[in-house]
Amino acid sequence: MNCADCRDALEQTPLPQDVAAHVRECAGCVHELSLLQREDEVYAAYAARIEVPEMWGAVERRLRRGVSPWRKRVRWISLAAASLALIALAVITTSTRPPRNPVAVAVRAVPGPAGEAVARYRIAIARIEGGIRQRAKDDPRAAAAVAALPELTVAIGAAETGVAAAPADPIAVTRLVAAYDAKLEVLRGAAHVQ
Numbered sequence: 302m303n304c305a306d307c308r309d310a311l312e313q314t315p316l317p318q319d320v321a322a323h324v325r326e327c328a329g330c331v332h333e334l335s336l337l338q339r340e341d342e343v344y345a346a347y348a349a350r351i352e353v354p355e356m357w358g359a360v361e362r363r364l365r366r367g368v369s370p371w372r373k374r375v376r377w378i379s380l381a382a383a384s385l386a387l388i389a390l391a392v393i394t395t396s397t398r399p400p401r402n403p404v405a406v407a408v409r410a411v412p413g414p415a416g417e418a419v420a421r422y423r424i425a426i427a428r429i430e431g432g433i434r435q436r437a438k439d440d441p442r443a444a445a446a447v448a449a450l451p452e453l454t455v456a457i458g459a460a461e462t463g464v465a466a467a468p469a470d471p472i473a474v475t476r477l478v479a480a481y482d483a484k485l486e487v488l489r490g491a492a493h494v495q
């Protein structure tokens with residue numbers, strides 16, 4: 302087994318025998334594995350802290366009180382709920398290979414409990430966005446995804462402003478995660494058609 306094949310298989314649990322055997326012999330792949338394990342720990346800490354049911358309860362209470370503009374944005378709310386349920390899936394199934402400690406960088410950039418999740422979304426998006434933009438000239442699916450990006454970028458920007466103003470506000474956090482999740486899903490939808 303070579304290092305490239307090994308790294309493609311590092312996220313499997315348990316590690317296949319040949320992968321485990323390679324990791325025991327290869328300092329580079331041991332390091333890669335330790336990065337992945339650290340990511341899992343960071344995500345687990347995030348998931349433990351964000352307390353999705355409580356957050357969603359707060360969103361619902363605000364909805365019932367008719368706080369605008371959320372009342373008009375039920376689709377966004379649904380998306381946010383779906384995002385929270387799916388965030389683990391999105392993070393786990395999106396292979397992220399940070400060059401070095403991007404989680405800490407993004408925790409500074411986005412305060413509060415959303416920081417680590419946002420860092421992961423940024424990494425996942427950065428990994429595929431360039432390739433999709435390049436393909437957009439000849440690939441209609443890629444072109445459609447690229448055409449949707451400006452609107453999503455505006456949504457992300459607005460949501461980041463909201464979180465900066467109120468880092469612990471569950472609606473602000475939910476909205477931000479939902480906006481990143483929407484962008485990643487659009488890109489991944491185009492990435493998987495090849």
Ligand SMILES: [Zn+2]
Nearest residue numbers: 304307327330
């Ligand atoms: Zn190796």
